[in-house]
Amino acid sequence: MFVLLVTVVTASVVAFHNLSDSTSLQSVDQTRKRAVDLKPEAAYNLIHTILFGVLALSTMRMKYLWTSHMCVFASFGLCSSEIWELLLRLVHLCNPKRIWVLRYSVPVLTLLYLCCKSWPGMMDELSELKEFYDPDTVELMNWINSNTPRKAVFAGSMQLLAGVKLCTGRTLTNHPHYEDKSLRERTQAVYQIYAKRSPEEVHELLRSFGTDFVILEDSICYERRHHRGCRLRDLLDVANGHEMDGPGESDPDLRPADHPRFCEEIKRNLPSYAAHFTRVFQNKTFHVYKLSRNK
Structure with a gap:
């Protein structure tokens, strides 16, 4: 001045x-x-x-x-x-x-x-060092680098796959850095892992994209930060025509799902799920399943 x-x-x-x-x-x-x-x-x-x-x-x-x-x-x-x-x-x-x-x-x-x-x-x-501290994610990335082939294809949430690509260089089913109509449709298909779908349907969808491993996140599957209707699983339920979980009324055109939520039910290791998915890694945050190649 x-x-x-x-x-x-x-x-x-x-x-x-x-x-x-x-x-x-x-x-x-x-x-x-x-x-x-x-x-x-x-x-x-x-x-x-x-x-x-x-x-x-x-x-x-x-x-x-x-x-x-x-x-x-x-x-x-x-x-x-x-x-x-x-x-x-x-x-x-x-x-x-x-x-x-x-x-x-x-x-x-x-x-x-x-x-x-x-x-x-x-x-x-x-x-204040302000260093990155997320031991569960670090453990996951180290496991991927050490225990999966370089050409393995991974499916999961967009934000997690960005880290997988950056830290491991593995191939992704839905690349997080680009977007077009086809990729949005593919992402919606991959996100059926958090919807109420049968293991056969999810396996068929993931294998159509060449998926070898799928990563499930508890923070998405059991999300409680947002109100009912704003969570990812709620959006998937509405898109699939299924009633949403939790207290409250759903739209009249929504119907009860024929199958339980995939990301929850797969952790019970029932025979119908174990026939298509084998758990190969888990910690407090992530669960990694390997897809079988049988139809």
Whole structure:
């Protein structure tokens, strides 16, 4: 604000004299002399800074445009011999030595002040490692890397498969980084693992995509964070025409499902499920099943 105030006043004075009607040689010389106090490039950036400042005040997300100009302008003001010369002229203390001292000492003192002020906060930030801590996911990724073929195909939720792709490089049934109509339909088909479908239906759907392993997440299967009707399993039930779980009335066009929820029932290891799915890994969060190749 200090630099802006000085440069705006200087620009106003220069503009006033440049637009005045005085045509005498003396006035022209004075105008040229004053114009030296604000170079064209400084005036150009001043206009941008003011315009971006107004934009930032009106629209908060546009402040990123103003930030860079504020930094440039602040450094220009503190290190500019023209600015210090102008200020020293106003107090009648102008000489080259004082200009040189202020031009170099003020930026150094400013940096030292900022370092002293920011040092405790910076050290507090560095003391917090903020490392990724999710032992169940780490255990899953290590197991996949160590116990599955490189060409194995995995099915699961989109957010989990993004980690599988990043950490293991395995092939996915529904790639999380791209989207089109076909992929959305494929994702809905894969998500039937959280719907009320028979093991034969789920196995047939997954094998049609070449799936070798399917990963089930308890956080999705038993989700309680969202209200009834907003959970993934509720969306799948409605899409399949099945009544939703939990207290509350369902739409009249929904009917009771013929089969229990797949992600819950498969953990009982009943013969109808064991014939198509073999559990090969589990922890507190994830359950991995290998699909049999028989139809």
